[in-house]
Amino acid sequence: MKARPILILLLFAASVLVLVWLYHASAGSSRKRAASPWQETIADLDECSRDKHARSAQYTHFADIAERENDRQSARLFRAMALSEGIQEQNCVKALSRLGGTYVPPSKVVVFRNSTGENLARSIDLEQHRFTERMCPQIDRAVSAGNRYAAKMLIWSAAIGRQHVRLMQARNPAVCAAGPLDYAVCPVCGNIYDTEFCDHYCPHCLTGCKDFVWFR
Secondary structure, three states, rough: OOHHHHHHHHHHHHHHHHHHHHHHHHHHHHHHHHHHHHHHHHHHHHHHHHHHHHHHHHHHHHHHHHHHHOOOHHHHHHHHHEEEEEHHHHHHHHHHHHHOOOOOOOOOOOOOOOHHHHHHHHHHHHHHHHHHHHHHHHHHHHHOOOOOOHHHHHHHHHHHHHHHHHHHHHHOOOOOOOOOOOEEEEEOOOOHHHHHHOOOEOOOOOOEHHOEEEEE
């Protein structure tokens, strides 16, 4: 008879443990379901960050080539775009981290060793392809997921990429040979300007032009 109360207590304790386990399992499942809408956006931000890292390295390499060819104007543009891409990379990484993701930059970047004219033409084609095939779908997914912050970072990246295309087309002899220009880069969002169309403040993040990084 004395063993019956002990058995009842053991059964009660086991039931409580099972209920606690079921509660935590259910809560963990709910957290996973709540986090799942961001996973695709995190993956897009990671891809964008890695792409920006690679482009920054490429443009730095292209600037070195242009300088060896005594094309200082193109070298100046490539260095400005390299900084722009690096700033955009950090902005995407910041958004990725705030969503709970982790970022590891590429350990190796493949660079091309063409002439400056070929590097400009190749970069224009790649940037235009990237805008259509990657950036637009990434922005759509972030907007659909309701993540305005991530969408803003991706929209900035897409808009600045289009600006890069315009500036490279102005330097590409096959399109239009532009005269000497200076360039400025917003240190907050990476927006890039030439001296002919430089605003008093950045239209993306409202940073004043006195804080821009100038390439002269």
